[in-house]
Amino acid sequence: xxxxMLHATGDIRIxxxxxxxxxxxxxxxxxxxxxxxxxxxxxxxxxxxxxxxxTPIGHEYVGVVEEVGTDVxxxxxxxxxxxxxxxxxxxxxxxxxxxxTSCLNRDFPNGCQSQYIxxxxxxxxxxxxxxxxxxxxxxxLLALSDVMGTGWYAARAxxxxxxxxxxxxxxxxxxxxxxIAAKEMGAERIVAMSRHASRQKLALQxxxxxxxxxxxxxxxxxxxxxxxxxxxxxxxxxxxxxxxxLQALRSTRPGGNVGFVGMPHDVNVPAEExxxxxxxxxxxxxxxxDYLPDLIQRVLSGRIExxxxxxxxxxxxxxxxxxxxxxxxxxxxxxxxx
Amino acid sequence: xxxxMLHATGDIRIxxxxxxxxxxxxxxxxxxxxxxxxxxxxxxxxxxxxxxxxTPIGHEYVGVVEEVGTDVxxxxxxxxxxxxxxxxxxxxxxxxxxxxTSCLNRDFPNGCQSQYIxxxxxxxxxxxxxxxxxxxxxxxLLALSDVMGTGWYAARAxxxxxxxxxxxxxxxxxxxxxxIAAKEMGAERIVAMSRHASRQKLALQxxxxxxxxxxxxxxxxxxxxxxxxxxxxxxxxxxxxxxxxLQALRSTRPGGNVGFVGMPHDVNVPAEExxxxxxxxxxxxxxxxDYLPDLIQRVLSGRIExxxxxxxxxxxxxxxxxxxxxxxxxxxxxxxxx
Numbered sequence: 001x002x003x004x005m006l007h008a009t010g011d012i013r014i015x016x017x018x019x020x021x022x023x024x025x026x027x028x029x030x031x032x033x034x035x036x037x038x039x040x041x042x043x044x045x046x047x048x049x050x051x052x053x054x055t056p057i058g059h060e061y062v063g064v065v066e067e068v069g070t071d072v073x074x075x076x077x078x079x080x081x082x083x084x085x086x087x088x089x090x091x092x093x094x095x096x097x098x099x100x101t102s103c104l105n106r107d108f109p110n111g112c113q114s115q116y117i118x119x120x121x122x123x124x125x126x127x128x129x130x131x132x133x134x135x136x137x138x139x140x141l142l143a144l145s146d147v148m149g150t151g152w153y154a155a156r157a158x159x160x161x162x163x164x165x166x167x168x169x170x171x172x173x174x175x176x177x178x179x180i181a182a183k184e185m186g187a188e189r190i191v192a193m194s195r196h197a198s199r200q201k202l203a204l205q206x207x208x209x210x211x212x213x214x215x216x217x218x219x220x221x222x223x224x225x226x227x228x229x230x231x232x233x234x235x236x237x238x239x240x241x242x243x244x245x246l247q248a249l250r251s252t253r254p255g256g257n258v259g260f261v262g263m264p265h266d267v268n269v270p271a272e273e274x275x276x277x278x279x280x281x282x283x284x285x286x287x288x289x290d291y292l293p294d295l296i297q298r299v300l301s302g303r304i305e306x307x308x309x310x311x312x313x314x315x316x317x318x319x320x321x322x323x324x325x326x327x328x329x330x331x332x333x334x335x336x337x338x
Numbered sequence: 339x340x341x342x343m344l345h346a347t348g349d350i351r352i353x354x355x356x357x358x359x360x361x362x363x364x365x366x367x368x369x370x371x372x373x374x375x376x377x378x379x380x381x382x383x384x385x386x387x388x389x390x391x392x393t394p395i396g397h398e399y400v401g402v403v404e405e406v407g408t409d410v411x412x413x414x415x416x417x418x419x420x421x422x423x424x425x426x427x428x429x430x431x432x433x434x435x436x437x438x439t440s441c442l443n444r445d446f447p448n449g450c451q452s453q454y455i456x457x458x459x460x461x462x463x464x465x466x467x468x469x470x471x472x473x474x475x476x477x478x479l480l481a482l483s484d485v486m487g488t489g490w491y492a493a494r495a496x497x498x499x500x501x502x503x504x505x506x507x508x509x510x511x512x513x514x515x516x517x518i519a520a521k522e523m524g525a526e527r528i529v530a531m532s533r534h535a536s537r538q539k540l541a542l543q544x545x546x547x548x549x550x551x552x553x554x555x556x557x558x559x560x561x562x563x564x565x566x567x568x569x570x571x572x573x574x575x576x577x578x579x580x581x582x583x584l585q586a587l588r589s590t591r592p593g594g595n596v597g598f599v600g601m602p603h604d605v606n607v608p609a610e611e612x613x614x615x616x617x618x619x620x621x622x623x624x625x626x627x628d629y630l631p632d633l634i635q636r637v638l639s640g641r642i643e644x645x646x647x648x649x650x651x652x653x654x655x656x657x658x659x660x661x662x663x664x665x666x667x668x669x670x671x672x673x674x675x676x
Binding site for chain 2: 099101229263267268271276278279281284287
């Protein structure tokens, strides 16, 4: 089969790879119908995370089940499935608490930018749609595998409630999905921080009520002006740098909540500032699995269209161009067709 | 009048001081009935916070109103009152959100280890009891001015719920008050971390179900053993050192909550650990004012007895011995009678 390998900083290649096999009785093998490139794939691509040897890459996928292991009981060959980017048994104490990405038996589907994937813990990880979805729903269903679920978690971690004032820091696919989530949770005011016209436009389509096109101290000052001097109830940090974290923290009102889902890189949380500001901070890899049944319904009913974050579609064979376009910010997010 | 001054590290003195006056129309002057020494007073006493010039000290008090400014409408001379250690107008946006210690007009009653005090923003800060309380209730009412309210906030920030498993890090007066709060909020299991027999005993009286007498990694391992390997739902950090913070964070289950009320000293919050562990962290100076009406009722009805944290009572003139006894951990908390 064809699969994507990251060889070194900036060196991404599509190659002939061995077909994945069932290796444990809880595995499934699926044929991918669509896959994509994640903002977090750019960390190693850009050399910010080191690449020590050629590695299969990609963790977002939708597809059709080809084969299941002998212990798999709910997932069946032929089903169209969506899975979280982290595999979970969905039965342990952490899963029952709604934190499947901290599953005591968690595993990692990897190399998903390929034609076939082995998914561990298939019963706990995959959710099947009631029937085969139409082609136009594929991008939105694919978005549920990570970015839409991650934006949803950011809004949940930031405790967005009906009537909340929400600020979203980061205008990538996750930040834009966070706008959708805040809107669905009933936020009254949603401020998207973005300096890019195309992303501002999409944020407004998704439900943002305001755009702030400055960042850092200036951005914080703007948010304070908009919120009677105190800051927003809920802030979604969807980048992962120290600057974006400080901007998020300082935009939050005393007693408010910050949800942070950008993988932290050299982030220092200022403990005294956190203390005196009374806000809560919760982050982490989103427990996408917990939200999949609900989010699938919202997509199938046409209530949300997170697939709009894909502004570039390419054949899997052109994966190198997909990375390049995202790296150069020519594309928000690239969908790949195997 | 007599008032306490901190002159330098370890040098605390009772002195003749000018009687406090109404300086703003929103002030009240109260005659203290009881005051006390706070764990946070020990930071400058021990030289951990520098002392640059002689300073009046103390921020916990109950007393009788002597005089009020012309704009004070709800508080009246002769009333027995309890006030928060931070003065608030109780009307601004932050106060309405329940974070009076972030009041946009906040002010600081200071020099409360004295016979008389000027309390700013009297209407927003002080709460009167329905009648003059009996002598045996004074210690418990005094505890509401800071430590009991702070323990309550720690439990609220840690989102203690009926059935929760709670760990309390710190066996000082605040940690012990946190045990009371967790019990009142319906926690099923309350683990007090303490290595001191007298404090362990009080924790058990207050509702702790378990004692853990080891700290650091060993303490964390013990908590994990007690919680099916995942950690506690809610952890109250009531110390403020980096060690106690790490112990608190690492004792919390994925998706759980840490409430931190120890004033942070050289605390580093490890951002990546916070991210991958999915728990939330909320701290700060407790909005005691928000809880006073409820907590006063609980004391007057005999439901809670936080005054038991005072295991030493001295005349105000012996304030130096009160500090010494707490510094040497001979006393949990010292009450002073003016």
